[in-house]
Amino acid sequence: xxxxxxxxxxxxxxxxxxxxxxxxxxxxxxxxxxxxxxxxxxxxxxxxxxxxxxxxxxxxxxxxxxxxxxxxxxxxxxxxxxxxxxxxxxxxxxxxxxxxxxxxxxxxxxxxxxxxxxxxxxxxxxxxxxxxxxxxxxxxxxxxxxxxxxxxxxxxxxxxxxxxxxxxxxxxxxxxxxxxxxxxxxxxxxxxxxxxxxxxxxxxxxxxxxxxxxxxxxxxxxxxxxxxxxxxxxxxxxxxxxxxxx
Amino acid sequence: xxxxxxxxxxxxxxxxxxxxxxxxxxxxxxxxxxxxxxxxxxxxxxxxxxxxxxxxxxxxxxxxxxxxxxxxxxxxxxxxxxxxxxxxxxxxxxxxxxxxxxxxxxxxxxxxxxxxxxxxxxxxxxxxxxxxxxxxxxxxxxxxxxxxxxxxxxxxxxxxxxxxxxxxxxxxxxxxxxxxxxxxxxxxxxxxxxxxxxxxxxxxxxxxxxxxxxxxxxxxxxxxxxxxxxxxxxxxxxxxxxxxxx
Numbered sequence: 001x002x003x004x005x006x007x008x009x010x011x012x013x014x015x016x017x018x019x020x021x022x023x024x025x026x027x028x029x030x031x032x033x034x035x036x037x038x039x040x041x042x043x044x045x046x047x048x049x050x051x052x053x054x055x056x057x058x059x060x061x062x063x064x065x066x067x068x069x070x071x072x073x074x075x076x077x078x079x080x081x082x083x084x085x086x087x088x089x090x091x092x093x094x095x096x097x098x099x100x101x102x103x104x105x106x107x108x109x110x111x112x113x114x115x116x117x118x119x120x121x122x123x124x125x126x127x128x129x130x131x132x133x134x135x136x137x138x139x140x141x142x143x144x145x146x147x148x149x150x151x152x153x154x155x156x157x158x159x160x161x162x163x164x165x166x167x168x169x170x171x172x173x174x175x176x177x178x179x180x181x182x183x184x185x186x187x188x189x190x191x192x193x194x195x196x197x198x199x200x201x202x203x204x205x206x207x208x209x210x211x212x213x214x215x216x217x218x219x220x221x222x223x224x225x226x227x228x229x230x231x232x233x234x235x236x237x238x239x240x241x242x243x244x245x246x
Numbered sequence: 247x248x249x250x251x252x253x254x255x256x257x258x259x260x261x262x263x264x265x266x267x268x269x270x271x272x273x274x275x276x277x278x279x280x281x282x283x284x285x286x287x288x289x290x291x292x293x294x295x296x297x298x299x300x301x302x303x304x305x306x307x308x309x310x311x312x313x314x315x316x317x318x319x320x321x322x323x324x325x326x327x328x329x330x331x332x333x334x335x336x337x338x339x340x341x342x343x344x345x346x347x348x349x350x351x352x353x354x355x356x357x358x359x360x361x362x363x364x365x366x367x368x369x370x371x372x373x374x375x376x377x378x379x380x381x382x383x384x385x386x387x388x389x390x391x392x393x394x395x396x397x398x399x400x401x402x403x404x405x406x407x408x409x410x411x412x413x414x415x416x417x418x419x420x421x422x423x424x425x426x427x428x429x430x431x432x433x434x435x436x437x438x439x440x441x442x443x444x445x446x447x448x449x450x451x452x453x454x455x456x457x458x459x460x461x462x463x464x465x466x467x468x469x470x471x472x473x474x475x476x477x478x479x480x481x482x483x484x485x486x487x488x489x490x491x492x
Contacts, residue, residue, distance in 0.1 A: 001275070001363075001364055001367050004275060004276075004278050004360065004363075004364065005275055005278060006278075007278045009280055024418060024422075027418060027421075027422060028418045029247070029250060029251055030250075031415040031416070031418070031421070032250050032251060032252075032253045032415065033359070034255055034362075034373075034374040036376045037376075037464060037468055037469065038413050038414070038415075039464070040415065040416050040420070040421060042421060043420075043421045043422070043423060043427070044421055044422055044423065045423045045424075045425070045426065045427060046422065046423065046424055046425070047425060048424075048425070049425055052425050052426075076427075078421075080430060081420065081421075081430050081438075082464075084430045084435060085435050085439055085461055086461040086464070086465050088432050088435045088436075088461075089459035089460070089461035089462070090458060090459055090461075090462065091459055091461035091462040091464070091465040091466070092465050092471070093465055093471075094465065094469075094470060094471020094472070094474050094475065095469070095471075095474060097474050097475050097478040098478040098481060098482055099379065099380075099474050099475075099477045099478040099481050100469075100474055100478075102351075102379050102398075102481065103376065103379070105348075105351070106355055106376070106379075106398070106399070109352055109355040109356060109359070110355060110358070110359045110362075110374075112356070113279070113355070113356045113359035113360060113363075114250065114359060114363065116280075116356075117247075117250075117359075117360065117363050118247055118250065121247050127280075128280040128356075130282045130283075130349065130352070133345065133348050133349070133352075134345075143423075143426050143427055144426045144427050145427050146427060146430075149427060152348075152352070153352070167284050168284070169277040169278070169284075169286065170277070170286050172270060172273060172274045172277070174286070174289075174327065175273075175277070175286060175288060175289045175290055175324075175327075176270075176273060176289070176290055176292065177289060177290065177291045177292065177389075178291075178292055178294075179291070179292070179293060179294070179295055179298050180291065180298075180389050180390040181289070181291060181322075181389055181390050181391050181392060181395060184326060184327050184330040184392075186334050189330060189331050189334045190334075192327075193331055212336060213335035213336055213337055214335070215331055215332040215334075215335035215336075215337035216335070216336065216337040218283060218285070218328075218332070218337065219332050219337040219338050219339055219340065220337070222283055223283065223340075223341070223346075224340060225338070225339075225340020225341075226340070228340050228341060228343050228345050228346055229340065229343050229345075231345045232343040232344040232345040232346075235344060235345050235348065236344055
């Protein structure tokens with residue numbers, strides 16, 4: 001499993017296409033992922049056409065990977081198919097609620113991550129677009145997602161045309177808690193964040209953005225309170241429109 | 247990656263302990279998973295003590311794996327540590343909102359699934375407990391999770407003491423959509439669910455529960471509207487108490 005140790009996100013892709021047979025076999029193999037009640041509460045929309053990529057791009061703030069990747073995959077929490085199955089089988093589905101959204105989102109994200117592992121093991125490169133939940137209604141409209149289907153992850157996929165440096169990670173002490181959650185203190189923060197804050201690329205990032213600390217890059221520029229709160233509202237509105245907050 | 251093709255959930259574990267060094271190396275390796283802005287918005291609480299397992303068990307409806315597994319791992323969406331980092335660094339965090347919950351839950355679930363893959367590759371067996379989001383407040387209280395930490399997945403982990411039969415999966419046609427979401431119709435339902443419905447174990451399950459269809463097992467017994475709606479309310483209340491729905 002050394003490819004996991006060595007993984008990095010890939011944002012530039014070779015012109016070489018991703019064969020349909022390979023893609024299907026990876027998507028199918030990923031179905032072995034554990035799933036709630038074996039219901040498989042997810043679906044995947046595959047985007048290969050240039051026109052659909054152009055229409056998806058603004059939903060992802062025009063990140064160039066959307067039009068630059070051979071394949072874009074949108075992983076959706078999906079209680080629509082299961083509910084239709086129930087209706088076709090004299091059963092009354094009661095899944096238009098928030099718990100069911102979180103159940104389906106969980107299924108979709110676990111499935112997505114197994115797919116990513118399999119794709120990277122096959123030599124493909126990918127970038128996970130966190131923007132999927134920033135403007136979900138635009139994605140819902142573009143991909144024509146019906147009630148009880150909600151996009152939770154997007155992967156841009158292709159054969160790598162770059163070998164980027166690996167990014168840092170926090171030491172295990174930052175994320176691991178024994179028996180109960182242990183207090184986060186100024187001392188544990190210093191212990192766990194010092195190496196990250198000392199990285200030349202982060203110091204440079206701070207300098208060009210005129211910020212006193214790396215954390216301010218996140219709070220003042222990348223993920224501001226104002227953006228988070230406004231996008232939270234859009235996200236909740238979209239959940240309501242898709243039938244998951246009745 | 248044949249172990250993924252052959253995977254099954256394991257609910258009975260050998261007495262052999264899971265070595266601390268192995269567990270830590272798997273948790274650390276899984277940190278290579280992509281994460282939003284490289285913030286790693288997750289944490290893991292490791293339960294090894296019998297007393298804590300006994301206290302966690304009712305949160306998971308007393309499923310026997312909780313006390314029967316050598317290790318229980320609770321994966322949490324965590325914006326607490328990151329927010330504390332910001333406060334220690336003269337930055338004002340604005341992550342007490344629903345978008346930030348979904349971002350952190352996504353990070354935690356992707357990380358969890360990479361961990362599961364690595365653990366299974368190492369020969370360990372595990373069962374993913376979907377019950378984590380059914381009574382989250384009890385888990386929050388038991389594990390003493392602070393504001394902006396929320397449990398999203400639980401894994402019972404150990405060396406397998408059983409080799410259960412593999413469960414079925416839907417054909418790829420059920421989950422794959424080209425370019426836009428394709429209509430789910432009575433015809434596609436028949437095409438995609440016929441094999442599952444014809445399985446002897448599902449027919450037997452129907453018979454002993456006196457149900458006319460397999461779907462009714464889910465709507466009338468396993469995941470009823472009444473339970474889903476009541477647990478949705480508890481879930482939203484817990485999210486509010488943890489500060490993610492301000």
